[in-house]
Amino acid sequence: KQEVTQIPAALSVPEGENLVLNCSFTDSAIYNLQWFRQDPGKGLTSLLLIQSSQREQTSGRLNASLDKSSGRSTLYIAASQPGDSATYLCAVYDWGDNTDKLIFGTGTRLQVFP
Amino acid sequence: GAGVSQSPSNKVTEKGKDVELRCDPISGHTALYWYRQSLGQGLEFLIYFQGNSAPDKSGLPSDRFSAERTGGSVSTLTIQRTQQEDSAVYLCASSSGQTDTQYFGPGTRLTVL
Numbered sequence: 001k002q003e004v005t006q007i008p009a010a011l012s013v014p015e016g017e018n019l020v021l022n023c024s025f026t027d028s029a030i031y032n033l034q035w036f037r038q039d040p041g042k043g044l045t046s047l048l049l050i051q052s053s054q055r056e057q058t059s060g061r062l063n064a065s066l067d068k069s070s071g072r073s074t075l076y077i078a079a080s081q082p083g084d085s086a087t088y089l090c091a092v093y094d095w096g097d098n099t100d101k102l103i104f105g106t107g108t109r110l111q112v113f114p
Numbered sequence: 115g116a117g118v119s120q121s122p123s124n125k126v127t128e129k130g131k132d133v134e135l136r137c138d139p140i141s142g143h144t145a146l147y148w149y150r151q152s153l154g155q156g157l158e159f160l161i162y163f164q165g166n167s168a169p170d171k172s173g174l175p176s177d178r179f180s181a182e183r184t185g186g187s188v189s190t191l192t193i194q195r196t197q198q199e200d201s202a203v204y205l206c207a208s209s210s211g212q213t214d215t216q217y218f219g220p221g222t223r224l225t226v227l
Contacts, residue, residue, distance in 0.1 A: 032213050043118075043205060044218040089157065093213050099170040100145060100212045104157040 002027045004092055004105035012111040019077040021108045023090035028068045031093040034102065035064050035075050037086040044089065047075075080112045116140075118219035120206050126225045127196055135191040135222045139208030146189050147209075147216060148173075148181060152202035160204075163189060164212075196226045 003026045013019060023033075031052050036044040048057045048064040050073065056065040063076040073090055087109045091102035119138045127133050139146050148160040159173040163183045174180070178197075183189040193200055203223050207216040 034215065036218075043220040044207075046215055046217065049215050091157075095213050097169075099172070100162050100164070101147065101159040101170065101173070102149075102207075102216060103159070104149075106156055 002030075002092060002094060002103050004090060004103055006088075006090060006105040006108050008108060009106065010109040010111075012113065013080060015080060015082060015112055015114050017080050017112075019080055019110070021075040021077070021088050021090075021110070023073040023075070023105050025071050025073075025092050025103075028071050030068060031095045033064075033066055033073050033093070034091050035062075035073075036089045036091065038089060038107075039086050047088075080110075082112050082114055085111050118206055118208050118217055120204075120219040120222050122222060123220065124223045124225075126227065128227050129198060130195055132192065132194045133196055133224065135193075135204050135224070137189045137191070137206030137208075137219060139187065139189070139206070140217055141187075143208035143210050143217075144186065145209045145211060145214075145216075146183060147207045148189070148191050149205045149207065150202045151205060151221070155202075157205070160191070193224075196224075198226050200224060201226045 005024050007022045034049045035047040050057050050066045061078040066073045087107045089107045090105045121136045146163040151157045161181050162170040166183050178194045181191045203221040205221045207218045209216045
């Protein structure tokens with residue numbers, strides 16, 4: 001059974017710092033991996049989707065990498081801003097003939113203070 | 115609409131009552147998913163629809179939970195005889211196909227008193 005873990009569970013940093021959020025999964029035979037952010041009381045916003053054949057994806061100040069062999073993905077946030085404060089979730093695709101679902105990590109709650 | 119919508123946004127009900135939660139996916143998206151987010155349990159999968167059929171219902175926690183999708187569009191999640199442990203945020207997502215990006219709605223917060 002696939003299990004997804006995120007470290008750290010919470011992070012508080014001053015504005016301007018570069019950050020690394022970690023995601024690990026137990027079964028390396030994954031298809032895609034997706035990073036989301038969730039603001040308090042809101043739904044999920046997709047940040048980056050990394051396909052299994054890719055090693056990284058970039059969007060603005062965000063860069064996500066994927067190493068299937070070691071069961072890890074990292075989300076790098078450059079020059080953090082207070083508006084980045086949210087919970088960040090990684091999710092692994094569990095896909096087959098009769099299934100298609102996301103298995104979510106435990107999340108990292110990020111606070112960026114001015 | 116431009117995104118996934120869900121209604122109601124909040125629902126408070128008494129233990130033992132039935133509730134219906136609605137999801138409107140992004141137009142043209144063939145795949146639809148329901149997830150639940152509760153304190154201490156994180157975000158967990160409930161059911162997956164491809165068109166109007168549900169090939170994976172493995173996440174439904176009990177037979178009090180059911181879902182349907184009609185016309186390849188709107189989906190309804192029904193919880194019968196609600197219990198306090200059903201209190202959670204129920205999230206709906208849709209995508210254009212298997213393993214494509216899933217887009218989430220704002221969720222329905224269910225509170226069972």
